[in-house]
Amino acid sequence: MRTIFYISDGTALTAEAFGRAMLSMFPLKVEHKTLAFVDSVSKAEQAVTKINAAYAASGERPVIFHTFVSLDIKRVITASQGSCYDFLEDFVDPLSQELGIDAQPKTHRTHGIQENGVRDSYDSRIEAVNYALANDDGSNISDYDEADIIMLGVSRTGKTPVSLYLALQYGIKAANYPLTEDDNMENLQLPKSLKLQRHKLFGLTLEAQRLHEIRSKRREGSRYASLQQCRFELQEVEKMYRREAIPFLDSTRFSVEEIAAKILAETNLERHHY
Amino acid sequence: MRTIFYISDGTALTAEAFGRAMLSMFPLKVEHKTLAFVDSVSKAEQAVTKINAAYAASGERPVIFHTFVSLDIKRVITASQGSCYDFLEDFVDPLSQELGIDAQPKTHRTHGIQENGVRDSYDSRIEAVNYALANDDGSNISDYDEADIIMLGVSRTGKTPVSLYLALQYGIKAANYPLTEDDNMENLQLPKSLKLQRHKLFGLTLEAQRLHEIRSKRREGSRYASLQQCRFELQEVEKMYRREAIPFLDSTRFSVEEIAAKILAETNLERHHY
Numbered sequence: 001m002r003t004i005f006y007i008s009d010g011t012a013l014t015a016e017a018f019g020r021a022m023l024s025m026f027p028l029k030v031e032h033k034t035l036a037f038v039d040s041v042s043k044a045e046q047a048v049t050k051i052n053a054a055y056a057a058s059g060e061r062p063v064i065f066h067t068f069v070s071l072d073i074k075r076v077i078t079a080s081q082g083s084c085y086d087f088l089e090d091f092v093d094p095l096s097q098e099l100g101i102d103a104q105p106k107t108h109r110t111h112g113i114q115e116n117g118v119r120d121s122y123d124s125r126i127e128a129v130n131y132a133l134a135n136d137d138g139s140n141i142s143d144y145d146e147a148d149i150i151m152l153g154v155s156r157t158g159k160t161p162v163s164l165y166l167a168l169q170y171g172i173k174a175a176n177y178p179l180t181e182d183d184n185m186e187n188l189q190l191p192k193s194l195k196l197q198r199h200k201l202f203g204l205t206l207e208a209q210r211l212h213e214i215r216s217k218r219r220e221g222s223r224y225a226s227l228q229q230c231r232f233e234l235q236e237v238e239k240m241y242r243r244e245a246i247p248f249l250d251s252t253r254f255s256v257e258e259i260a261a262k263i264l265a266e267t268n269l270e271r272h273h274y
Numbered sequence: 275m276r277t278i279f280y281i282s283d284g285t286a287l288t289a290e291a292f293g294r295a296m297l298s299m300f301p302l303k304v305e306h307k308t309l310a311f312v313d314s315v316s317k318a319e320q321a322v323t324k325i326n327a328a329y330a331a332s333g334e335r336p337v338i339f340h341t342f343v344s345l346d347i348k349r350v351i352t353a354s355q356g357s358c359y360d361f362l363e364d365f366v367d368p369l370s371q372e373l374g375i376d377a378q379p380k381t382h383r384t385h386g387i388q389e390n391g392v393r394d395s396y397d398s399r400i401e402a403v404n405y406a407l408a409n410d411d412g413s414n415i416s417d418y419d420e421a422d423i424i425m426l427g428v429s430r431t432g433k434t435p436v437s438l439y440l441a442l443q444y445g446i447k448a449a450n451y452p453l454t455e456d457d458n459m460e461n462l463q464l465p466k467s468l469k470l471q472r473h474k475l476f477g478l479t480l481e482a483q484r485l486h487e488i489r490s491k492r493r494e495g496s497r498y499a500s501l502q503q504c505r506f507e508l509q510e511v512e513k514m515y516r517r518e519a520i521p522f523l524d525s526t527r528f529s530v531e532e533i534a535a536k537i538l539a540e541t542n543l544e545r546h547h548y
Contacts, residue, residue, distance in 0.1 A: 002373075011535035014298075017291035018361070020548060021341070024288075025366055025377040032548045036539040063372065067295070083372045087292075090364050092299055098337065098357045099276075103299040125530065129435045133410075161403045164438050168530065256399065256442065261285035265310040274294060274306045 003031045003054040005082065007047055007066040009073055012036035018087045019065035030063075044076035051080040124272040128167035128174070135175035136160055141193045144175055148269055150197055151176040152241075153204035154233040155224075156214045158251050158259065162204070165256045170264070171272030179237055188236040190244050202263055203241040203248030208234050210252050277305045277328040279356060281321055281340040283347055286310035292361045293339035304337075318350035325354040398546040402441035402448070409449035410434055415467045418449055422543055424471055425450040426515075427478035428507040429498075430488045432525050432533065436478070439530045444538070445546030453511055462510040464518050476537055477515040477522030482508050484526050 004023065006015040012034050023030065033054075035047050054062045064082040068074035078084045092103050135143055137160070144150060149166070151159040155178055163174035183191055194201060206214075208231040215225035223229055241248040247266055251259050264271070278297065280289040286308050297304065307328075309321050328336045338356040342348035352358045366377050409417055411434070418424060423440070425433040429452055437448035457465055468475060480488075482505040489499035497503055515522040521540055525533050538545070 011532050013531055013535055014291075014295040016548070017288075017295065021288040021291065021362070022365055022369055025362070026370070026373055026375055027378055028373060028375065032545070034538070034545070036535050061372065063369070083369075085365055085369065087361050087365060088295070088299070091296055091359055091361060095296055095337070095357075095359065096300070098335065099300055099302060101300055101302065104301055126432070126435055129438065133407075133434065136407075158400070160407070161400055161442065164403065165442055168435065168439055168442065257287055258285050261287055261310050264308070271306070271308070274290070 001029060001031050001058060002060040003033055003058065003062045005047075005051060005054075005062055005064045005066075006032070006034045006036075007038055007064060007068075007077055008036060009039040009068050009070055010037070012067075015065045015067045018067070018085075019063075022065070022085070038073065038077075039070070041073060041076055044073045048076060048080040051077075051082045055081045124171035125168060128171045128272070129164065131173040132160075132163045132167040132175070135173075136163065138177040141177075144193070144197050144200070146173060147175040147197065147200055148173045149202055149263070149267065150174070150194065150200045151202055151204060152179060152194075152237075152246065152248075154179050154211075154237050156211060156218070157204040157206050158256070159204055161256050162251075162259050162263070165260050166263070169257075169260065169273070172269060179233075179240075185233055185236050188240045190240060190246075198244070198246070201244075201246045202267060203237065203246050204259075205234055205238055205241070205248055205250050207250065207252040275303060275305050275332060276334040277307060277332065277336045279321075279325060279328075279336055279338045279340075280306070280308045280310075281312055281338060281342075281351060282310060283313040283342050283344055284311070286341075288362075289339045289341045292341070293337075293359075296339070296359070312347065312351075313344070315347060315350055318347045322350060322354040325351075325356045329355045398445035399442060402445045402546070403438065405447040406437045406441040406449070409447075410437065412451040415451075418467070418471050418474070420447060421449040421471065421474055422447045423476055423537070423541065424448070424468065424474045425478060426453060426468075426475055426511075426520065426522075428453050428485075428511050430485060430492070431478040431480050432530070433478055435530050436525075436533050436537070439534050440537070443534065443547070446543060453507075453514075459507055459510050462514045464514060464520075472518070472520070475518075475520045476541060477511065477520050478533075479508055479512055479515070479522055479524050481524065481526040 004019060006012045006019050008015045016034060038044050038047050051062050062082040064084045066077055066084060066086055067088050096103050149172060151163055151174055153159050159176035163176045166172040166174040177194060208227060211230040211234065212225060212227040215230065219225050249259060249262055278293060280286045280293050282289045290308060312318050312321050325336050336356040338351065338358045340351055340358060340360055341362050370377050423446065425437055425448060427433050433450035437450045440446040440448040451468060482501060485504040485508065486499060486501040489504065493499050523533060523536055
């Protein structure tokens with residue numbers, strides 16, 4: 001199998017993002033390796049040893065996605081036997097001209113919190129995570145005024161991961177409210193506590209078969225996990241979404257990132273962090 | 275202020291990642307706008323209207339980071355008055371040659387879970403998030419055998435966001451254990467329940483001033499938030515990390531992403547998801 005290396009003198013987060021996007025274009029099974037903080041020539045030489053060893057072992061040329069601030073270190077990597085891709089190189093100069101300012105590459109700059117104002121944005125994310133945790137599973141209804149969005153759905157439809165992702169990635173305060181038997185599933189009504197927050201509601205749903213699988217991992221053979229019960233709950237909840245004009249999404253075929261992106265596109269929610 | 279647009283016929287997550295990385299090279303305050311799911315010519319025309327309006331309003335040419343599968347739609351965007359950057363264009367052909375296979379761009383492919391095996395990786399992340407939540411704040415010591423890593427630290431040093439990030443981004447099962455007065459801060463010892471898991475431990479610490487600020491937001495004027503108490507707790511905990519040879523990190527100047535990257539680099543923890 002071909003090995004893909006993500007290498008940088010910083011966190012390698014940018015190299016990973018770049019490489020992932022590139023590889024998504026190709027249907028290919030690969031092995032991934034991240035080498036972060038390769039910030040000296042001797043560490044770069046060790047990285048080259050690993051690259052060349054991967055080539056020798058598999059017979060397939062490793063693919064290297066790299067972003068280096070230091071040119072000396074970069075040269076060591078590009079002299080390896082790997083096939084190297086550096087996306088910064090091709091784009092920084094044209095963008096610099098457009099912006100009318102020089103690039104000031106700094107290791108760590110991409111994801112750091114040193115800049116003015118970025119501390120605020122960092123704090124907004126931590127605050128949002130704390131908010132999501134405190135408002136997970138309908139546990140803290142009194143705080144809903146503060147919510148940017150309130151996720152609805154029956155048990156195990158992915159409300160919690162999506163809420164946490166919105167918080168961590170975008171600093172969005174996402175509460176979530178599980179619709180359960182306590183809400184009287186037959187002829188499901190919108191819970192009273194949510195009526196005043198209607199403009200913030202967003203529903204999740206799933207295919208019944210998928211929900212059945214997920215719940216079965218948790219409580220195999222239970223009524224809760226049965227296909228029949230899953231089908232019933234999903235039907236009732238979707239009926240309620242439609243009746244109340246709550247926007248909703250079937251998340252069966254989407255990753256957490258995609259669900260978040262779709263919610264943001266549909267609600268025009270403002271990101272507090274980019 | 276200059277407006278930056280991230281536009282795609284998919285989630286625009288790749289355009290955002292690409293643009294963020296590019297902009298990190300320039301010290302510049304900008305306004306961000308994501309236009310996702312621009313998947314028809316008429317939607318693209320609406321996007322162009324927004325781009326041109328942003329130009330007219332600010333007098334500064336908007337910068338467009340875009341990734342399109344559809345060439346027809348792309349053409350509409352690149353004919354706008356914005357300065358357009360498409361990082362896929364320059365790299366896909368060379369990589370295709372290297373890999374010996376044709377690119378098969380699919381909307382949604384990057385972050386989707388349609389592919390073989392990717393469902394597993396998706397599940398590993400959701401499982402890891404559930405694990406992190408169940409093992410937050412030392413609440414569930416019995417599950418530590420299952421942990422990939424156990425984060426240690428005094429209250430408010432960022433254990434929870436880091437654990438959740440490791441789970442959501444990489445599918446890593448991260449427990450976290452808060453060191454509190456209950457552990458007898460004076461002459462702090464490694465809690466018994468953690469001794470068998472020593473190889474999984476990773477400590478967080480902060481500058482006392484920063485911890486004082488964070489705790490003050492929570493309980494202003496309390497002993498808990500006092501600079502003296504913060505200093506004392508951090509001293510004791512760092513002494514313990516050193517004595518027990520537990521790797522640790524001062525997270526004061528780093529974002530959640532950076533902390534996670536540093537932990538992964540230092541521990542060689544395997545990512546379950548890329």
